[in-house]
Amino acid sequence: MTVTYSHHSNSIAILFVIILLASSINCGTNKQKYYTHPNSYIIDQLAHKKIIMLGDFRYGYPLPYKSLIALLNKWVDKVKSGESKSYDIILVLEADTQEVRKLNEFISTGKWELFIDYWLPYNTMEWLEFCADLRSLKLQIDSLNENQDFKPGISFILYGGEAGNIFDNPQFLHLSKEEGSKYFVNERDSITAKNIIEYLKKNKNEKAIIFYGNSHLKKNYVNKNIAKALPDSESYGYYLAHYLKEEFGEDSVLTINQWHVSDQMIKNSQFAAAEASNIFVYSRDVPWSNLHPENFDGYILMHERFSPGHKLSYIFSKNIINADIERMQLIAKYLPGYLAEGYYGKAEESLKLLTGQNFNNLNDWKIWNNKNNFDGFSRLDSKEFENDIINDYYGNPTDAKLKLKLLELGFGTGIMRPDLIPRAKWEGIWKAVLPQIKYLNSVGLVWAGTQE
Numbered sequence: 048m049t050v051t052y053s054h055h056s057n058s059i060a061i062l063f064v065i066i067l068l069a070s071s072i073n074c075g076t077n078k079q080k081y082y083t084h085p086n087s088y089i090i091d092q093l094a095h096k097k098i099i100m101l102g103d104f105r106y107g108y109p110l111p112y113k114s115l116i117a118l119l120n121k122w123v124d125k126v127k128s129g130e131s132k133s134y135d136i137i138l139v140l141e142a143d144t145q146e147v148r149k150l151n152e153f154i155s156t157g158k159w160e161l162f163i164d165y166w167l168p169y170n171t172m173e174w175l176e177f178c179a180d181l182r183s184l185k186l187q188i189d190s191l192n193e194n195q196d197f198k199p200g201i202s203f204i205l206y207g208g209e210a211g212n213i214f215d216n217p218q219f220l221h222l223s224k225e226e227g228s229k230y231f232v233n234e235r236d237s238i239t240a241k242n243i244i245e246y247l248k249k250n251k252n253e254k255a256i257i258f259y260g261n262s263h264l265k266k267n268y269v270n271k272n273i274a275k276a277l278p279d280s281e282s283y284g285y286y287l288a289h290y291l292k293e294e295f296g297e298d299s300v301l302t303i304n305q306w307h308v309s310d311q312m313i314k315n316s317q318f319a320a321a322e323a324s325n326i327f328v329y330s331r332d333v334p335w336s337n338l339h340p341e342n343f344d345g346y347i348l349m350h351e352r353f354s355p356g357h358k359l360s361y362i363f364s365k366n367i368i369n370a371d372i373e374r375m376q377l378i379a380k381y382l383p384g385y386l387a388e389g390y391y392g393k394a395e396e397s398l399k400l401l402t403g404q405n406f407n408n409l410n411d412w413k414i415w416n417n418k419n420n421f422d423g424f425s426r427l428d429s430k431e432f433e434n435d436i437i438n439d440y441y442g443n444p445t446d447a448k449l450k451l452k453l454l455e456l457g458f459g460t461g462i463m464r465p466d467l468i469p470r471a472k473w474e475g476i477w478k479a480v481l482p483q484i485k486y487l488n489s490v491g492l493v494w495a496g497t498q499e
Contacts, residue, residue: 099303104307221387372413
């Protein structure tokens, strides 16, 4: 059977192909309003960019960490499949060289005891899970590199550009709020930028993925008075992104804020067709001024449930109590420094929650700790603990920080509502919440350990 085509049919076919090609070209340009596979699109940008900056929009919470790990996994997948030629990546974390050295030791060996002790009682369980995810990623890369057919291989390096951390270099603990604010406004980001720039200049083949708090991704001259300790005239300066763009070029650094958006926000926007997907969108196409799109190059708009982090200081373990006291002893000599007061207060709050005691000085805490064994689950099951939570909750009905503490302890997000739970419903809610608190503590004990 012979098939023939008329000139009219040929014209239609050619027109159809042209339309398809035009559509494909449009999808690949920056004129597109959004991209429904953000990680794939962002990794593709490494082909012509030196640095991708990804915002950590809530320290210690799981969603930013999971987003970064998903991006790194997509990078490995694309290199493995030949879709990306960006073989050498440095991951820059908001940390100094000592912190990264500890993290690298864990990633290489899997031995976490000394690694965990270094951070106790601060940080969250989700941070530790993130570190475990980095180890899994590193093992995957090592396995690929052992394959003789996988050439040229992948280089994945962790780097910390901060000037120091408060426990190995506690010079910042004694600073007043005003002194600390001046350092933050005038020096911190420029010092970090200098360290990162020097590293990348020495390692010209490496591309950088920088994972930092959202503020450090702002590219404009902005008010940096986060602690509200300075007049506006002394509060303006540049963040990390500005210095990196100044050095490597505006188009060589892509700054990406991340934001959790509600379904309703998406439905009422030009992104409604993508309501089931996370999307990447350039800032020029972001319709919400409260996101301050002028400060960033682009956004990942996220749909996943926004879950809290769970503090290690809320794990009912003797190891946590010991760490609280050790940190307080280290920090006490720097009081009344602004950061010293903050970290001392966090450790003291942890002790009060875990033990039910309320001492006024460090020596009394040490005496109590030396004389008492600690059974965390007995404390959790006690009526005394429930009463402590009740008294805090109903005694401080407008205290948002208290409600956040309960959320991080294991309560559901409903605890953040401005109206209080009716007392008549408390018993039922407590019976539902306590197993969740105990489950989280069980997970935390796997990491932090305990002492009999």
